[in-house]
Amino acid sequence: MTEATPVRRAGRQLPTADELRIWRDFIETTAALGSRLESRLQSDSSLSTGDYAVLLALSEAEGQAMRSSELAAHIGWERSRLSHHLGRMERRGLIRRQECPTVPRGAEVLLTAAGAEAFGGATFPHLRAIRELFVDALTPDQLVAAGEIAAALRTRLDVLRRE
Amino acid sequence: MTEATPVRRAGRQLPTADELRIWRDFIETTAALGSRLESRLQSDSSLSTGDYAVLLALSEAEGQAMRSSELAAHIGWERSRLSHHLGRMERRGLIRRQECPTVPRGAEVLLTAAGAEAFGGATFPHLRAIRELFVDALTPDQLVAAGEIAAALRTRLDVLRRE
């Protein structure tokens, strides 16, 4: 970081000690943030962040229903993961699955009344937690910077996707 | 973010749409970054990041050994998680456990030759991946900002620890 010369920067293959320290702080803190949010959500509503993502997507979908594959793409999950998760959510009565009327071998995922109710109850505390643990922790400048950092990292991930 | 008046900022209980968008970008991208690193490490060395954390700590420990509880504290894991993980690593021959000579009911965790070898082989590609996916993705300013953001979030998490 205190590295000013582009030449040396380009020549290095490994991170410096400073860079590594930042990396560790960054990845560990964001992981801890995620799990704190997870446990807040759990104690406020008995939902996991996975449940929440599914319920959010269904709530916003037309007819509060979506085909399984679309849902997976929408929230960025593998189909297998979604299928397992839906099985658990179905057992708890949060969603229902039925054959899709339009797509031959498709499965339609429907929000149940219980699911809508659980989602409704979870939303406010969850958003408040996001505000307390993330938004309020940062200055406005830092918040902007966080968005830019996320965008830069995402771009990099996408560029290197197939390697 | 475009919120300039402290009064309005203080009065809000929930994040704005902008803030929420940044939150989602941030948390999802950092999660994706973590899992990309995980799969890189896996394919380069057949180690998980958990394995790596354990092996790193043991490598740096005197005598390449540590008591189980110390190790857990050092890498920030619950004892139960560590115990399960050590069981799996022991089955793969990466570490060994024996009664601790100094602490009565303590277990000493030792790095095996195979563990040291696996760690040695994993280090270089892992650090290179951190550089490619994180350090090189950011400008020097962004890297500094990432460190500051992590520190701010960590402070907040610590302040709210027992709630």
Next chain:
DNA sequence: ACCTATCGGTTGACATGTCAATGATGCTAA
């Protein structure tokens, strides 16, 4: 000495995640 609380560590039950294999169904080309 003896009851009890605590400590270090393990275990079991379960939630979650990945990967590869499986079924079931439609599409396409010989």
Next chain:
DNA sequence: TTAGCATCATTGACATGTCAACCGATAGGT
């Protein structure tokens, strides 16, 4: 027509994580 192939979704095997219960040993207070 039919053999091969892609697609949608599920399943099973397994790795990982949390939580609570447990075991054995030790330290104190009475």
